[in-house]
Amino acid sequence: xxxxxxNPPLLExxxxxxxIIQFRQWLDDAIKVGMIEPIAMTLATVDADGRPSARxxxxxxxxxxxxxxxxxxxxxxxxxxAAHPFAAATFWWDRLERSVRIEGTVEKLTAAESExxxxxxxxxxxxxxxxxxxxxxxxxxxxxxxxxxDNLARYATEPVPFDASQWGGYRLRPEVIEFWQGxxxxxxxxxxxxxxxxxxxxxxxxxx
Numbered sequence: 188x189x190x191x192x193x194n195p196p197l198l199e200x201x202x203x204x205x206x207i208i209q210f211r212q213w214l215d216d217a218i219k220v221g222m223i224e225p226i227a228m229t230l231a232t233v234d235a236d237g238r239p240s241a242r243x244x245x246x247x248x249x250x251x252x253x254x255x256x257x258x259x260x261x262x263x264x265x266x267x268x269a270a271h272p273f274a275a276a277t278f279w280w281d282r283l284e285r286s287v288r289i290e291g292t293v294e295k296l297t298a299a300e301s302e303x304x305x306x307x308x309x310x311x312x313x314x315x316x317x318x319x320x321x322x323x324x325x326x327x328x329x330x331x332x333x334x335x336x337d338n339l340a341r342y343a344t345e346p347v348p349f350d351a352s353q354w355g356g357y358r359l360r361p362e363v364i365e366f367w368q369g370x371x372x373x374x375x376x377x378x379x380x381x382x383x384x385x386x387x388x389x390x391x392x393x394x395x
Contacts (some may be wrong), residue, residue, distance in 0.1 A: 260354060293360070301349075378393075
């Protein structure tokens with residue numbers, strides 16, 4: 188059974204009072220130790236029938252308002268978010284023996300924000316985004332490859348069209364952010380930031 192011993196104790200006196208600033212510090216640490224995808228997060232949603240589902244997405248924006256990610260608006264996650272605009276996300280950085288959990292409300296980004304990010308992507312990624320009918324059943328890989336090849340040829344010398352009704356971003360606005368750090372003897376540290384009624388953050392220690 189592994190013993191988590193890579194870090195000193197996670198104390199309230201050692202963390203920032205703003206969880207977004209604290210998250211940035213931990214994310215920077217994950218980047219520095221060479222995690223393959225430090226921005227990968229497991230995103231959990233609940234659909235209209237109350238059934239949960241989870242998948243890994245990439246964090247593509249972070250500011251004081253929350254955590255941004257992008258997807259096809261016809262995807263399974265988008266349909267779930269239309270029914271219940273709430274989500275939870277988890278980051279796991281094994282090389283640091285750290286995890287972060289986020290819970291909150293979800294809102295669509297503006298069309299301008301989504302297009303700005305879309306245009307920042309490589310041409311091939313833009314074509315891939317408009318080619319995929321995300322989460323729909325397809326007969327074969329060959330069918331998808333053919334459609335992608337057609338679009339790559341079609342938009343080789345012209346801008347890829349952007350449709351804000353079909354593809355774009357979401358922002359997860361955190362109401363709770365928990366920082367977990369491994370300790371030996373399973374006495375792990377858990378510090379939870381919870382929004383107070385006054386608008387700030389309350390830091391609470393949870394038992395492991």
